[in-house]
Amino acid sequence: MTERASNQLFDAYFTARDMREVFCDQGRVQAMLDFEAALARAEARVGLIPQTAVAPIEAACQAGLYDFSALGEAIATAGNSAIPLVKALGKQIAGNHAEAERYVHLGATSQDVMDSGLVLQLRKALELIESDLAQLGAILAAQAKRYAATPLAGRTWLQHATPVTLGMKIAGWLGAVTRSRQRLQELKPRLLVLQFGGASGTLAALGDQALPIAQALAEELHLALPDQPWHTQRDRLVEFGAVLGLIAGSLGKFGRDISLLMQTEAGEAFEPAAPGKGGSSTMPHKRNPVGAAVLIGAATRVPGLLSTLFSAMPQEHERSLGLWHAEWETLPEICCLVSGSLKQALLVAEGLEVDAERMARNLDLTQGLVLAEAVSIVLAQKVGRDTAHHLLEQCCKRAVAEHRHLRAVLGDEPQVTAQLSDAELDRLLDPAHYLGQAQTWVERALADHFALTA
Numbered sequence: 295m296t297e298r299a300s301n302q303l304f305d306a307y308f309t310a311r312d313m314r315e316v317f318c319d320q321g322r323v324q325a326m327l328d329f330e331a332a333l334a335r336a337e338a339r340v341g342l343i344p345q346t347a348v349a350p351i352e353a354a355c356q357a358g359l360y361d362f363s364a365l366g367e368a369i370a371t372a373g374n375s376a377i378p379l380v381k382a383l384g385k386q387i388a389g390n391h392a393e394a395e396r397y398v399h400l401g402a403t404s405q406d407v408m409d410s411g412l413v414l415q416l417r418k419a420l421e422l423i424e425s426d427l428a429q430l431g432a433i434l435a436a437q438a439k440r441y442a443a444t445p446l447a448g449r450t451w452l453q454h455a456t457p458v459t460l461g462m463k464i465a466g467w468l469g470a471v472t473r474s475r476q477r478l479q480e481l482k483p484r485l486l487v488l489q490f491g492g493a494s495g496t497l498a499a500l501g502d503q504a505l506p507i508a509q510a511l512a513e514e515l516h517l518a519l520p521d522q523p524w525h526t527q528r529d530r531l532v533e534f535g536a537v538l539g540l541i542a543g544s545l546g547k548f549g550r551d552i553s554l555l556m557q558t559e560a561g562e563a564f565e566p567a568a569p570g571k572g573g574s575s576t577m578p579h580k581r582n583p584v585g586a587a588v589l590i591g592a593a594t595r596v597p598g599l600l601s602t603l604f605s606a607m608p609q610e611h612e613r614s615l616g617l618w619h620a621e622w623e624t625l626p627e628i629c630c631l632v633s634g635s636l637k638q639a640l641l642v643a644e645g646l647e648v649d650a651e652r653m654a655r656n657l658d659l660t661q662g663l664v665l666a667e668a669v670s671i672v673l674a675q676k677v678g679r680d681t682a683h684h685l686l687e688q689c690c691k692r693a694v695a696e697h698r699h700l701r702a703v704l705g706d707e708p709q710v711t712a713q714l715s716d717a718e719l720d721r722l723l724d725p726a727h728y729l730g731q732a733q734t735w736v737e738r739a740l741a742d743h744f745a746l747t748a
Contacts, residue, residue, distance in 0.1 A: 301359070308588060310426075313633035316418045317626040319362040325357035325411035326379055329515065333402060336510035340503050343397040350391035351398060354383055374619075376404035401492055401500040405525050405613065409489035412625075413517060416534065417486055419629045420478065426636040427475050427541070428747070433643040434468040435743045437461075442736045445725040446653035447664060449554075454664050456536060457657060457725040460563070460648065462732040463551065465739035470544035472742050477537045485534050488512040491523025494612045526609035528621070535625055538632045539600040545635045546593020549586035552642060556583045562653045566645025585638040592635040599628050657725050662700030666690050668728045669704065669719070676713045685709055 305314055315321055334351040337343045360382055368378030379400045388395040399407070442461030447454045490508050492498060497504035512519040524530065555563040565585050602624045606617040657664065666686050674682035689710070693703045701723050704710045714722070721727050 308591065308634040309630040310344035310422070310637045313419060313422055313630050316415050316422070317630060319366075320357050321500045322375070322411065323360060323365070323379065324357035325414040326376060326407045327383070328403075328414055329407050329410045330380070330383060330399060331355040332514035333399070333511055334397065335514050336507050337397070337400060338713065339510045340506045342500070342503050342507060342653060343400060344393075347391075347394040347397040350387050350394035353390070354386040359386055361412075373405050374408060376407040380404075380407070401497065401504070403489065403493050404489050405618070406492070406523075408622075409525070410515065410517070412518075412531075413486060413489065415626070416629070417517075419633075420482065420485070420534075422633060423541070423629070423636065424475065424536075426583060426640060427434060427471055427478070430636065430640055430643060431468060431471045431475065431743050431747070433640065434464055435468070435740055436688060437643060437646060438464040438468055438736050438739060439609060441662070442733055443726075443729075444604075444648070444650050444653065445657060447657050449660075452554075454657075454660055455703075456664055456667055457728055457730040459729055459736070460653070461649075461736045462729075465736045467544070467548045467551075468739045470547070472739070472746055474537065474541045474544060475746055477540070481533055481537060483518060485530050486517055487520040487524075487530065488515060488517045488741075489524060491525055495523040495525055497523075508614065517600055522637065525530055525612055526614050526618075528603070528607050528609065531621065531625055532603045532607060533602050535603045535628055538628050539596050541637055542592045542596040542628075542632050545632075545639050548639060548642075549583075549589025549593070549635075551582040552646075553590070560652075560656065562649055562656060564647040564649075565642050585642045588638040589601040589635050589642075593629040596628055596631055599631075601622050603628075654725075661693060661698065662723050663690055663693065665723045665725065665728055666700060668722045669700075669710075669714070672718070672722060673710065673713060677709070 305311075327340075331352045334343065334348050338348045360379070365378050365382065369375050369379075372378050377660060384395050384398050387398060438461045440461070441464060442459060444460040446460050446463075447456045448456050448458040488508065488511060490511055492499050492504075497508065500507055509519055552563065554560065556565065564581070565583055568580070602620055606620045606624075608613075611619045653685045666689075670682050670686040673685065676682075677685070685707070689703045689707055690700065692698075693700045696703070699700065701719060704719055704723075705716070710719075
């Protein structure tokens with residue numbers, strides 16, 4: 295066998311190895327050969343072909359027997375991968391069992407081979423993604439519970455807002471993972487279906503035996519038999535791609551948050567450290583968020599690929615010209631990018647390093663200003679909303695101008711001290727006492743996670 299040139303410098307960074315194996319040349323060819331072997335078994339079950347033809351066909355349905363480089367060259371002329379593969383399969387069988395060769399690919403068309411082979415690959419891809427998502431969900435659930443009461447500055451428009459908890463932030467990431475797992479479960483019955491329609495989708499070449507063969511073939515491949523062939527109805531594949539896009543985007547949000555928390559000016563949470571990880575070619579002190587970069591990178595790349603799938607949906611009549619071809623590398627690449635993002639997310643989530651003391655210090659960077667709302671809400675019940683808001687606004691401006699803590703300014707303001715005691719002011723300006731429903735959101739996210747896992 296000859297080896298073809300490949301581009302693998304970035305594969306280990308952006309793609310999980312087990313996912314690349316699903317969609318490598320060997321994986322693609324074997325999936326199509328699995329279809330051909332199953333077709334022979336199905337047709338023999340129904341009595342269309344002799345049982346003696348099955349073993350020789352199955353023996354030839356091993357991807358290692360074929361020259362992928364030669365197949366690649368032939369595809370450039372044939373227009374798809376099934377045509378040269380079926381020819382090579384026939385030659386392989388004829389060399390050992392001429393009788394069996396005549397029953398290869400009987401009643402099927404190239405797109406049946408390629409699309410059903412793709413579904414077999416997607417089933418493996420789906421198993422890998424679901425496994426990683428379940429593992430990620432479990433890790434995030436543990437981390438959300440661990441940091442449920444750890445306060446840090448909420449940030450809106452990249453500015454300090456009122457306090458939240460790290461557990462609440464992690465619960466947000468967890469909720470997105472849980473919803474993606476639910477979506478994947480819901481789409482599986484629509485995605486994991488046989489493609490088998492013959493030349494124009496009618497299976498006319500198989501006569502009255504068409505439906506029994508289709509049913510037997512679906513059973514052989516452990517796929518569902520759809521209501522009709524879907525040669526140019528691509529919503530199943532696009533739906534899967536869209537859910538993968540949502541996963542990529544949710545993981546990108548996780549990566550974006552981590553990278554911002556890792557910024558030198560924040561320094562609140564970090565990816566796990568490892569020898570040689572996140573360094574710089576020139577600055578020895580650097581600790582770059584290299585895992586988050588993959589999550590953000592995938593979230594940036596996948597939407598463009600997904601747009602290709604959507605653009606390829608209005609396919610012509612019973613067999614498409616060019617639009618089908620545009621899918622061939624697109625959906626596999628989305629799977630690979632999501633797989634790489636998931637692997638990095640698992641590493642980051644599992645080894646997340648948290649500096650709670652730095653979070654507490656950062657909460658006080660504005661010297662109490664982030665808790666002005668807490669004081670205003672209580673004061674409004676005593677002096678009215680407009681009066682309280684104006685009073686706190688003036689106190690905040692004074693605190694900034696005089697470089698003083700808001701607590702000190704409020705303690706010097708008679709209109710405030712007349713309504714609120716020192717103890718009340720101390721409590722109102724304690725971040726731990728202004729976390730609202732943060733704990734509840736964590737508990738709800740955990741409940742949803744465990745309900746899905748049970």
